[in-house]
Amino acid sequence: MTNAQVTALQYGLIGFFALWATVLIPQLIVLHARHGRVRLRPVLTMAAVLLYATMTVAVTFLPLPGPGVKRLSQTVQLNPFQWVADIHTELLKHGLPMADWFTTQTFQQATMNVLLFVPLGFFARTLWKRGLVGTTLIGFAASLLIEVTQLTANFGTAPYVYRIFDVDDLLNNTGGAMLGWIAGALLLSLVRKPVPSTVELQLPRRERVDLAQVR
Structure with a gap:
């Protein structure tokens, strides 16, 4: 990994934390108003999408060319x-x-x-x-x-x-x-994939015995 790529990743992380800090509080408010509690899964999902977006932008456009770059x-x-x-x-x-x-x-x-x-x-x-x-x-x-x-x-x-x-x-x-x-x-x-909630056991059938024959 080159120094330019490392720099791009660093800027991407900075951008992610800045963007996530901006949307996190409004997201928590909306989740609490909609569900009566804060659900962790949507928060983590939003963080993952924002992290991917900021890192993609960083590695595809950063760093910008300096004055001495050919x-x-x-x-x-x-x-x-x-x-x-x-x-x-x-x-x-x-x-x-x-x-x-x-x-x-x-x-x-x-x-x-x-x-x-x-x-x-x-x-x-x-x-x-x-x-x-x-x-x-x-x-x-x-x-x-x-x-x-x-x-x-x-x-x-x-x-x-x-x-x-x-x-x-x-x-x-x-x-x-x-x-x-x-x-x-x-x-x-x-x-x-469906998981069976119960397990059906097939017990061996008992033969019927005629009591008259036993006597």
Whole structure:
């Protein structure tokens, strides 16, 4: 993990605590007024969603470029699965064997792009009750919004474009949302699996005995 990524995560945590502190008290008031008591599950659910949102924003847009940062020579990458070729290029550059493909920075970055959207797909299934198609569209739309924001230098608020618009990010993010949906569906199937409340025991039937024959 680079220093820039650590800095982004730190800012993400700060943003989470600031945002959660803002919405926590109103949420507690609403829960108490609606249910007569404070339920822990909605509070934790809200915290999880806010944490994911702030950390996602942080790692995709922070840190902002400083005055001494070199500008990108390429700002758009439209070749699907270019990361596969980039892994091979990175291995050749560092003289590494093909067996070390999973240690390359390119593979790790692609994996992180997949994992980044797994929680979104999980929330879409478990909290928002979306289907797989709807979740896929949500993941693609969210990823596209991030990529367009990066391509436009945060809609002109940044001094210049400092992140690449990468079609592979769209594919990996969308795939991550689908994996999250599958994980959420599996979890719900396990939780909702009916458990028998009683156990029926079939006792052996006793044969009827004719008392007249016994006598």
